[in-house]
Amino acid sequence: MxxxxxxxxxxxxxxxxxxxxxxxxxxxxxxxxxxGCSEETGGCPPPLALDRLTLALEDVPGILASxxxxxxxxxxxxxxxxxxxxxxxxxxxxxxxxxxxxxxxxxxxxxxxxxxxxxxxxxxxxxxxxxxxxxxxxxxxxxxxxxxxxxxxxxxxxxxxxxxxxxxxxxxxxxxxxxxxxxxxxxxxxxxxxxxxxxxxxxxxxxxxxxxxxxxxxxxxxxxxxxxxxxxxxxxxxxxxxxxxxxxxxxxxxxxxxxxxxxxxxxxxxxxxxxxxxxxxxxxxxxxxxxxxxxxxxLPWWGVAAVIAVEVAGFVIFRQANNQKNNFRSGKPSNLKFMTTKSGSKLITSGWWGRSRHPNYFGDLLMGLAWSLPTGFNTPITYFYPIYFAGLLWHRRIRDDEACEAKYGEDWETYKKLVPYKIIPYVY
Structure with missing residues (x-):
């Protein structure tokens, strides 16, 4: 082995x-x-009064027991x-x-x-x-x-x-x-x-x-x-x-x-x-x-409409991109263009995958934003998910690219010229 x-x-x-x-x-x-964001601790975030912090530090055993x-x-x-x-x-x-x-x-x-x-x-x-x-x-x-x-x-x-x-x-x-x-x-x-x-x-x-x-x-x-x-x-x-x-x-x-x-x-x-x-x-x-x-x-009616619009846009991009990829990999008929590498693998160069190398990540990010928008703007804590997820997808994009570069070599450089944007079309 x-x-x-x-x-x-x-x-x-x-x-x-x-x-x-x-x-x-x-x-x-x-x-x-x-x-840091709960009713029991006094809000989101809780008040940062010194006396509250002192009481919390004194009750560490009690907190651990809870x-x-x-x-x-x-x-x-x-x-x-x-x-x-x-x-x-x-x-x-x-x-x-x-x-x-x-x-x-x-x-x-x-x-x-x-x-x-x-x-x-x-x-x-x-x-x-x-x-x-x-x-x-x-x-x-x-x-x-x-x-x-x-x-x-x-x-x-x-x-x-x-x-x-x-x-x-x-x-x-x-x-x-x-x-x-x-x-x-x-x-x-x-x-x-x-x-x-x-x-x-x-x-x-x-x-x-x-x-x-x-x-x-x-x-x-x-x-x-x-x-x-x-x-x-x-x-x-x-x-x-x-x-x-x-x-x-x-x-x-x-x-x-x-x-x-x-x-x-x-x-x-x-x-x-x-x-x-x-x-x-x-x-x-x-x-x-x-x-x-x-x-x-x-939320006012226009706020509800705006949030729904962001969610729908994200979901459509996410699902269509994933469907294109899965159908292409499974050999189902499609009109997608692609390039063939020296190893025989095929890389999609049209559709959503012609707009960026990770269009599904873009859809995911839009949906994550839509999940946080209903909470308003009183605290940044409720926007933790889209902020964290952006970092996660950025790191995963690097891992994907490194793996593809090792697998496809010069063909990957050619592909990057055909599809220059990493996640967000025309932006990044």
Whole structure:
């Protein structure tokens, strides 16, 4: 296996230092986004009075103790178990992934959308039977659920790292550096599995992404309780929740598309993806909905129209670009122009992919902005997602370009002349 698993020479994310910083920083940032923008701490951001800061520092043991909640932990474990059982028993088409370096192809069952619909149906029935006040517990137990998700990601990252040393494992090309902290963070094994249960692809769409929508529903229910019913929920809350719902629904419906993404084909599964999927996505991406519970922004009709316009523009670009790419890769007939590299690969040079090298990123950024606009402009904290996401996509664009340059050589330089813009057409 040494030929299949060469030693990693190039370390990303600033190497060991960056891996350590992100491993500590991601959970810390998740908690800070809560304590720095919540009703319990006094606002978003909370008042920075010296006496409040002193009291907080004096009560560090109490704050640490508040992070753990047994009830929330058990509920989170039940949720994760539900997702696993649904993956196991729900029907779905079976597809093959990309060809791996060892000549094998993994098989995947496409039932994420079925799991999603089942979860929404059960939650909808529960709320209908017991009232909106019965589903506000995700808002009330926020910190406890955050801690449970964090611990799950740590346990999974530790397990797959230890299991990656078993004989015969196919490692990620970027995860075999020999540094335990870096390999633990970036992911040592390419596709860690327990039998037919592929941990990486399962986490990509199910427990965290679906939970994001359920958290949003809980925030909407909490605002409904405070305002006297669903009919009184603000347009800003409805916009945020519906936009998130559309995004997650689109991802679940197009499950097959993830098997050609960098996360699946290139990256190993370690702390970075575990904590990203299970902790970061559901508990930071739902920040706007949580904010709108205690800061109930009222939008004028023209504000609603403007926000919808930004969301529609972003979604159309995102979905059309991804459809063009997926249809082209699957060999479906299209009128797209392309260039053929010396290796025989084809690079699209028309359509959305002729306007920029990453048009789907541009659509993603517009949608992220639309999710934050309903919160108004009283605090920059609710714009954390589009700011963070811009940085993430910028870094991912660099990773993509480096990989393509190594793969295509001079042909990549030719391609860049044909498609000069990186993300935003005619701008960047």
């Amino acid at each position: 040494s030929e299949l698993n060469p030693k990693t020479e190039h370390l990303e994310f600033l190497g060991r230092f960056g891996a350590t910083a992100i491993t500590v920083g991601v959970p810390l940032a998740t908690y800070l986004l809560y304590f 992070l753990w909640d047994t009830k929330s932990t058990l509920q989170y474990l039940a949720w994760y178990a539900f997702c696993v059982v649904a993956w196991r028993i729900l029907p779905g088409d079976e597809v093959e992934g990309v060809l791996l370096r060892n000549g094998e192809r993994k098989k995947y069952t496409l039932n994420a959308f079925s799991t999603y619909i089942l979860a929404l149906g059960l939650v909808g029935g529960y709320i209908h039977q017991n009232g909106v006040q019965s589903f506000t517990f995700l808002y009330d137990q926020w910190v406890g659920f955050t801690t449970a998700a964090f611990l799950m990601s740590v346990v999974q990252a530790a397990y797959v790292y230890a299991a990656s040393f078993r004989q015969g494992k196919l490692l990620a090309l970027g995860g075999n550096s020999g540094s335990w902290i870096y390999d633990f963070f970036i992911g040592r094994e390419l596709n860690p599995s327990i039998g037919s249960f592929d941990i990486k692809s399962f986490n990509e769409l199910r427990p965290g992404l679906i939970l994001w929508v359920l958290i949003d529903i809980s925030m909407l229910c909490e605002q409904a309780v405070r305002r006297g019913g669903l009919v009184n929920v603000t347009a800003s809350m409805w916009l945020t929740v519906v936009f998130h719902f559309i995004y997650v629904t689109d991802a679940q419906w197009n499950e097959a598309a993830i098997f050609t993404t960098m996360d699946i084909t290139t990256d190993g599964f370690g702390f970075m993806l575990a904590t990203g999927d299970l902790l970061w996505v559901p508990f930071t991406y739902s920040l706007q909905a949580r904010y709108l519970v205690f800061n109930q922004v009222e």
